[in-house]
Amino acid sequence: MTHKIAILGASGYTGAELVRLIATHPGLEIAALSANSKAGQTMAQAFPHLRHLDLPTLVTIDEIDFSGIDLCFCALPHKTSQEVIAALPTDLKIVDLSADFRLRDPDAYEKWYGNAHAAVEMQKEAVYGLTEFYRDAIRGARLVAGTGCNAATGQYILRPLIQAGVIDLDEIILDLKCGVSGAGRSLKENLLHAELSEGYHAYALGGTHRHLGEFDQEFSEIAGRDVRIQFTPHLIPANRGILATGYVKGEAKAVYETLFNTYADEPFIEVLPYGEGPSTRHVRGSNFCHIGVVADRIDGRAIVVAALDNLCKGSSGQALQNANLMLGIDETTGLMLAPVFP
Amino acid sequence: MTHKIAILGASGYTGAELVRLIATHPGLEIAALSANSKAGQTMAQAFPHLRHLDLPTLVTIDEIDFSGIDLCFCALPHKTSQEVIAALPTDLKIVDLSADFRLRDPDAYEKWYGNAHAAVEMQKEAVYGLTEFYRDAIRGARLVAGTGCNAATGQYILRPLIQAGVIDLDEIILDLKCGVSGAGRSLKENLLHAELSEGYHAYALGGTHRHLGEFDQEFSEIAGRDVRIQFTPHLIPANRGILATGYVKGEAKAVYETLFNTYADEPFIEVLPYGEGPSTRHVRGSNFCHIGVVADRIDGRAIVVAALDNLCKGSSGQALQNANLMLGIDETTGLMLAPVFP
Amino acid sequence: MTHKIAILGASGYTGAELVRLIATHPGLEIAALSANSKAGQTMAQAFPHLRHLDLPTLVTIDEIDFSGIDLCFCALPHKTSQEVIAALPTDLKIVDLSADFRLRDPDAYEKWYGNAHAAVEMQKEAVYGLTEFYRDAIRGARLVAGTGCNAATGQYILRPLIQAGVIDLDEIILDLKCGVSGAGRSLKENLLHAELSEGYHAYALGGTHRHLGEFDQEFSEIAGRDVRIQFTPHLIPANRGILATGYVKGEAKAVYETLFNTYADEPFIEVLPYGEGPSTRHVRGSNFCHIGVVADRIDGRAIVVAALDNLCKGSSGQALQNANLMLGIDETTGLMLAPVFP
Amino acid sequence: MTHKIAILGASGYTGAELVRLIATHPGLEIAALSANSKAGQTMAQAFPHLRHLDLPTLVTIDEIDFSGIDLCFCALPHKTSQEVIAALPTDLKIVDLSADFRLRDPDAYEKWYGNAHAAVEMQKEAVYGLTEFYRDAIRGARLVAGTGCNAATGQYILRPLIQAGVIDLDEIILDLKCGVSGAGRSLKENLLHAELSEGYHAYALGGTHRHLGEFDQEFSEIAGRDVRIQFTPHLIPANRGILATGYVKGEAKAVYETLFNTYADEPFIEVLPYGEGPSTRHVRGSNFCHIGVVADRIDGRAIVVAALDNLCKGSSGQALQNANLMLGIDETTGLMLAPVFP
The missing domain is CATH 3.40.50.720 (NAD(P)-binding Rossmann-like Domain)
Known part of the structure; x- marks a missing residue:
């Protein structure tokens, strides 16, 4: 049919x-x-x-x-x-x-x-x-x-951790790097090849990006309390890709297990072996999301990274x-x- | 099965x-x-x-x-x-x-x-x-x-024209622009990102590229006489893609019709409307080949351009x-x- | 002062x-x-x-x-x-x-x-x-x-050859590859990073590029007769750079010597050793122009390549x-x- | 002389x-x-x-x-x-x-x-x-x-803040994005154009990058106590450039004033107007470092960003x-x- x-x-x-x-x-x-x-x-x-x-x-x-x-x-x-x-x-x-x-x-x-x-x-x-x-x-x-494409990427790494209560809700930083196509096919000077292709920068600094509305709504609902994260997107000279680097306070092993278990049966979310990080080049043009977890050298802190294709x-x-x-x-x-x- | x-x-x-x-x-x-x-x-x-x-x-x-x-x-x-x-x-x-x-x-x-x-x-x-x-x-x-990937691209535009006898066999120039992945995953200094990404150049100048062996073999067999073309490849800072620009002597309309008719039933070869040119970005990651034909301002000369993805x-x-x-x-x-x- | x-x-x-x-x-x-x-x-x-x-x-x-x-x-x-x-x-x-x-x-x-x-x-x-x-x-x-930036590049390789009478005036083909900044800071869909950065194509096909006006004027004046070349520019995903590949009929050694002697005392024009080709990456951000000459495998034909930075x-x-x-x-x-x- | x-x-x-x-x-x-x-x-x-x-x-x-x-x-x-x-x-x-x-x-x-x-x-x-x-x-x-090039970038934004005592020494996160040339002219598979040019990723995750040795040495000496920051570098498909995004706890205005005053007479360090962020494209090929400070939406937190050319x-x-x-x-x-x- x-x-x-x-x-x-x-x-x-x-x-x-x-x-x-x-x-x-x-x-x-x-x-x-x-x-x-x-x-x-x-x-x-x-x-x-x-x-x-x-x-x-x-x-x-x-x-x-x-x-x-x-x-x-x-x-x-x-x-x-x-x-x-x-x-x-x-x-x-x-x-x-x-x-x-x-x-x-x-x-x-x-x-x-x-x-x-x-x-x-x-x-x-x-x-x-x-x-x-x-x-x-x-x-x-x-x-x-x-x-939102950024909102999806951030939620894939943070939702399960907030839900499971394995991280400090007041100390979440999401540093995100996104490709150019996320800005659409719009005629803006800063999207020209000559402007973009050899440099990169942070934008919507200070928590002004609209996708924060989604983070606030979803994370607060899951937590049952107000949750506000720090979020800074960066524009990278590549057409497709979002890489979200999350800095959280919690035991890295618990963080890893939470994510691994959450996505064990998901067809499109791949949690990499513990200690490995993903790359946008390995999800390009596809519906897959790769997630990695690493312990920081400071005890009780973990870095969680997700990569997906913003258009897909x-x-x-x-x-x-x-x-x-x-x-x-x-x-x-x-x-x-x-x-x-x- | x-x-x-x-x-x-x-x-x-x-x-x-x-x-x-x-x-x-x-x-x-x-x-x-x-x-x-x-x-x-x-x-x-x-x-x-x-x-x-x-x-x-x-x-x-x-x-x-x-x-x-x-x-x-x-x-x-x-x-x-x-x-x-x-x-x-x-x-x-x-x-x-x-x-x-x-x-x-x-x-x-x-x-x-x-x-x-x-x-x-x-x-x-x-x-x-x-x-x-x-x-x-x-x-x-x-x-x-x-x-060869270059050999395929050049043959898609030149074989039918040689076969049909609509171009001068002694005056064929093929100026080709190929992406980086054609060189494979080999550790060579000139394939590093820092070397390649902001410039481009001709290589195998003067008719020394090995794919000329294929052109010589195939074109001579079709023509029933020795045919030797001029062929200069250029390395372009893009991962995938071959764009072959052919300069031929012949009537552009006859050239176009020959190519259009040759490929009319082919599932992967698309001959564009007369006067339009192809782009590698529009075949990227696919098995399609786009071909365009334009008349030069000089009577009796035509430009024929093909684009395909070298890896596919x-x-x-x-x-x-x-x-x-x-x-x-x-x-x-x-x-x-x-x-x-x- | x-x-x-x-x-x-x-x-x-x-x-x-x-x-x-x-x-x-x-x-x-x-x-x-x-x-x-x-x-x-x-x-x-x-x-x-x-x-x-x-x-x-x-x-x-x-x-x-x-x-x-x-x-x-x-x-x-x-x-x-x-x-x-x-x-x-x-x-x-x-x-x-x-x-x-x-x-x-x-x-x-x-x-x-x-x-x-x-x-x-x-x-x-x-x-x-x-x-x-x-x-x-x-x-x-x-x-x-x-x-014009394309016109300058083409003239650097062709003017001395026309002047010296070492090439056939009716058989000049200039295949040119230019970077994105040549199109200026204008808001056009085809100049967006997402459109351009992973592909390349020929444009102004068939002898319609305006810089041909300059070629016609200058070459005809030098030759004392009407000279019309074939000229096809291509847009390459790099910000700066023009690479002009000239296909001429003439003895490569005579072509080389003509160019070498013409530019022997010029501060910005570098004629490379015979048989070597230039690259746009090696003139980027500078006022230099590199020129190379190679003999084709077909006797009596030469390839002449020039590289310069279009903005400089x-x-x-x-x-x-x-x-x-x-x-x-x-x-x-x-x-x-x-x-x-x- | x-x-x-x-x-x-x-x-x-x-x-x-x-x-x-x-x-x-x-x-x-x-x-x-x-x-x-x-x-x-x-x-x-x-x-x-x-x-x-x-x-x-x-x-x-x-x-x-x-x-x-x-x-x-x-x-x-x-x-x-x-x-x-x-x-x-x-x-x-x-x-x-x-x-x-x-x-x-x-x-x-x-x-x-x-x-x-x-x-x-x-x-x-x-x-x-x-x-x-x-x-x-x-x-x-x-x-x-x-x-180290990363170490310099991070210190330009963090040294004055540590010295002035305007940020929490136990809560410093440095998320850094660096260009490809920082890895040198070495023959490694992951530095090939085809591998790198369309994607980006974090590396040396978890605080294992060697430049941390410099941060530890310098920051601890300035502070008169042990200071250990979190530091994650990312490899970006651009040849030159380092963008360091620092997440600090402190009043943004005090952070800004400290940096502004520190560099007021420096010939190469430019502190941008409050609230603006720098871009690597604007320091490329030069000895300048641009620094921006923005207040986060969460009170008492600031984001400090520096851009410089890693090779220069x-x-x-x-x-x-x-x-x-x-x-x-x-x-x-x-x-x-x-x-x-x-």
């Missing part, structure tokens, strides 16, 4: 990544692709690497007949996404890749994103899309909110994993592609 | 690329992996990006029992390859990725590679692995010699495509992965 | 490169910097790498008092440049880095740039800025037109070299910086 | 960087260059980017007559360096770029480097080369030990700065080159 899907915002990187993944998925058929600014173009014009595929032409959202669509991926900018989704048929299954439905609290949303939410009721209905921790809810959900496991791969669950398809379908190295 | 395969030289880049491709191939099972210098290691140690796969441990070639193997990929250095292959069971199907069986003439081999060939009889038996042009012979072959279509993807044919499997199986962009 | 200079268009890459070079020049003082869209900002805001320098704040052109300025560099977009320069004091020495005064023939200008020239008289007055070949005229010039010798370094001449300063002042490698 | 200098180990990256810097230094003359494995080659063969310079041929150390040398730079591997230096004339001024004389305590040396020190007396004599903090001692020193300010630039002091030359001579961007 084949399910028909639509992708809104198909001319961005997460849209293209969805198409790439779905291209070898046996149970999904791409029935509609929207891209308002490039409507009328073929997907081969927007993304020549997909030219071998037989795909619908890019249209505006208005032109799509949703009656035959089983599930819709929304890869639109935040704020736009909530407006579009609010106007979609109310029985349509939706996987949203934007930030719009990640935060359950309207005030938190407004604090981090600067505007009042336009679909507060749907905000409550949405299920947070971190598959490994919301799997059952996602299976029954109508609207799933894909996590951090975004479109996660979205497809969730869509599989929502449609009753085996969760790993279309997602077992091996990383591309070198 | 599943066919058992072995990969000799699995710790190099083409070996790893074979494993990546075969990982999602429904009809092949990897039964043995050899890597003499890393024997005893797991594949995850040699290539951590493959750690999610359940693979045999790396062994020496001597340790492999070939009796249960249906087909063997040899991803060994040239010269070593001919010695190893000469000692393998004579009924074993073999796809060789080295240079050892590409040239049918022992003198030509010695001229380009500097040593006398150690398996002259097998040299005669081997079928040249450029799938689109040797498909029928490959189906029945026992030993297939994978083409230029080497391991081609090898798998040939193995599929040799095993009676649909030729495209395991090879329809979309390129990874960005 | 110190000369006061102004730089118009200081917020672009060639403007910043001028400031970098002039920073260690003992005879020049930067008296004014303009950047219309960033007027009011400090140079440290536009280019933080220059923050250690004591520089004038960016202003609009109107705000500059040119009465105390000895020489003005114009690093503005073409078309804008001719309008601005036409309005400057008529006794002000000017080095223009745009395309506006490179072509002496108004029709040729309109053909390649698509608009009628707005300062036809000045077009006649301007001296073409290829220092090594127009040195005497530049010394006495009021207005010097900096060459191809643009701002050349501009400073010319300014030195115009101001009676030693030509190499401020320009002997060694390349930065790795 | 010109001082004659020798560079031992001139065929490595720090040797080449010394030559690059000294090339425009008016007071130094390169009298001898050694490179045991490349003895007999010209510097242009080892480093073609220096071919425009008139330099002595590479020789073995034994071939050098040190009687006319005023100062010798040793850019040799650690362990070799101490053996070579122990055999040099005892009145020769020496700037050592290796790790051999950084640690004053022979036990600490053996702990971090694994071998007993072969020149314990000289170890005591050596002055630690962090110019801004050992300036007076360096002026009178005979043997100066260049700091982190190694060869620092060495030249120290040599200038030892020779009575103005400290900034030859070092005011502006960064190269883009």
Whole structure:
């Protein structure tokens, strides 16, 4: 049986990544692709690497007949996404890749994103899309909110430790290094090759990155108390990849065992042998996340490192994993592609 | 039905690329992996990006029992390859990725590679692995010699034109730009990141690159006369990719039509709309080859450009495509992965 | 004695490169910097790498008092440049880095740039800025037109050969590979890091690149007849660098001797030992140009390769070299910086 | 007056960087260059980017007559360096770029480097080369030990804070991101372009990096008590650059003021406006270090970030700065080159 899907915002990187993944998925058929600014173009014009595929032409959202669509991926900018989704048929299954439905609290949303939410009721209905921790809810959900790519990476290493109570909740530092594609296909001077390719820097310094809203929401809920971490992202001259280096206070062995046990049966999360660290190059183009744990030379402190591909496991791969669950398809379908190295 | 395969030289880049491709191939099972210098290691140690796969441990070639193997990929250095292959069971199907069986003439081999060939009889038996042009012979072959990655790229644009007689045979220039992985995983100063990453240069200047042996052999045979092209490769700071820019004398429209018609039914060769050029970024990680044709401002001259991924279509993807044919499997199986962009 | 200079268009890459070079020049003082869209900002805001320098704040052109300025560099977009320069004091020495005064023939200008020239008289007055070949005229010039960066590279290898009559004028092919910074600091999708960094392609295929106007003008004048070359540029994922591979028909030894003798006394042009090729990495950040000559395996054909840094010798370094001449300063002042490698 | 200098180990990256810097230094003359494995080659063969310079041929150390040398730079591997230096004339001024004389305590040396020190007396004599903090001692020193590049970067942000007592000494985390050239010109698989260029990872996890020996020595001495920080370096796909992100507990404003005041008169250390962060791209190819301070969202915590070029300010630039002091030359001579961007 084949399910028909639509992708809104198909001319961005997460849209293209969805198409790439779905291209070898046996149970999904791409029935509609929207891209308002490039409507009328073929997907081969927007993304020549997909030219071998037989795909619908890019249209505006208005032109799509949703009656035959089983599930819709929304890869639109935040704020736009909530407006579009609010106007979609109310029985349509939706996987949203934007930030719009990640935060359950309207005030938190407004604090981090600067505007009042336009679909507060749907905000409550949405299920947070971190598959490994919301799997059952996602299976029954109508609207799933894909996590932030940085937020996913950080949670993979920190959630189990907070849950298990093996680390000090007031002393968590997350130093994150992310690739360029996370910023999307937007025309900004600081994203030009000539600006970026030979240097790197920290940004959103001091705890101002929006993905902190997700950390605060999720970690506090797990802990049953307010948890606020320190989080500094850095922009690295590589297209894909997130490497999150977590500094925690706790016994490294307990930290390792907690993570190892949590992910023992997970198809996409690989906990490396104790003492080894992961690399973004070894998950590139794939839905895998590699995690490593090392004891610091100072007793009682551990370093936990996670690597994933921001466009895949951090975004479109996660979205497809969730869509599989929502449609009753085996969760790993279309997602077992091996990383591309070198 | 599943066919058992072995990969000799699995710790190099083409070996790893074979494993990546075969990982999602429904009809092949990897039964043995050899890597003499890393024997005893797991594949995850040699290539951590493959750690999610359940693979045999790396062994020496001597340790492999070939009796249960249906087909063997040899991803060994040239010269070593001919010695190893000469000692393998004579009924074993073999796809060789080295240079050892590409040239049918022992003198030509010695001229380009500097040593006398150690398996002259097998040299005669081997079928040249450029799938689109040797498909029928490959189906029945026992030993297939994978083409050079540069040689494949150049032939995709030039073979049909020579065959059709639409270009001047004495005035062919091929200016080629190749990525770094083509040089393999070898410890050479000029392959270090710090040496390579911010510059580029021509090498093997003046017609000294070994892949010219293949061009000479194939083009002369097609033309029924001696054909010698000019060929200059350049090393570009990108890991994957070959871009071949061909300068030919002939009518651009005839050139275009010849190429368009030649590849009209080919699953992996895409001829772009007339006047457009390809990019290596749009075939990266895939088995596709994109070809473009443009008329020069000087009448009677055309520029023909091809782009492919040296590790995939230029080497391991081609090898798998040939193995599929040799095993009676649909030729495209395991090879329809979309390129990874960005 | 110190000369006061102004730089118009200081917020672009060639403007910043001028400031970098002039920073260690003992005879020049930067008296004014303009950047219309960033007027009011400090140079440290536009280019933080220059923050250690004591520089004038960016202003609009109107705000500059040119009465105390000895020489003005114009690093503005073409078309804008001719309008601005036409309005400057008529006794002000000017080095223009745009395309506006490179072509002496108004029709040729309109053909390649698509608009009628707005300062036809000045077009006649301007001296073409290829220092090594127009040195005497530049010394006495009021207005010097900096060459195109690709045009400079190609001319360094081809001019002496055309002049000396050692190559076939009807069979010249120039395959050029240029870095990203040549496209400037402009917000275009195809210049984003995520788009560019892992691939490369040919552009302006078929003889449509504007720098052909310069080749046609200069080569035809030298030859005393119409000369039209084939020219294909390629965009390479590196920030700085141009590598020009020239395919010519002529005796390689004669080609080599012609180039060697032409540049024997030039401070910035290095002809490598016969048979060696240059690399962009070895001229990066400097005003040097390296040239190599190799005989092809086909008798009577040679390959000539030149490498330079597009922002320096191809643009701002050349501009400073010319300014030195115009101001009676030693030509190499401020320009002997060694390349930065790795 | 010109001082004659020798560079031992001139065929490595720090040797080449010394030559690059000294090339425009008016007071130094390169009298001898050694490179045991490349003895007999010209510097242009080892480093073609220096071919425009008139330099002595590479020789073995034994071939050098040190009687006319005023100062010798040793850019040799650690362990070799101490053996070579122990055999040099005892009145020769020496700037050592290796790790051999950084640690004053022979036990600490053996702990971090694994071998007993072969020149314990000289170890005591050596002055630690962090110019801004050992300036007076360096002026009178005979043997100066260049700091580790990571160690220098970390100390620039942490020394003043420890000295001033404005941060908690038991809660210092240094997350560092360094470029590839820091690993030198060594033939290691993990330094190949194909391995490195598209990914990044943490290494020496858990406090095992040797530069911790320097941090321990210096910070403990300043504090008058044992200070041990957490330190995790990451390898980033860029050739030059170190970005050190320090997580400290203390009032951000006090942290900022301490750093601002400490470096107010330093020619090479630039403290950015409060709240801004530095980037490695803005110090590339230069001797500058940029420092930024930001308050975290959690009260009482600050993030301090430093950027410098590992080959220049982190190694060869620092060495030249120290040599200038030892020779009575103005400290900034030859070092005011502006960064190269883009």
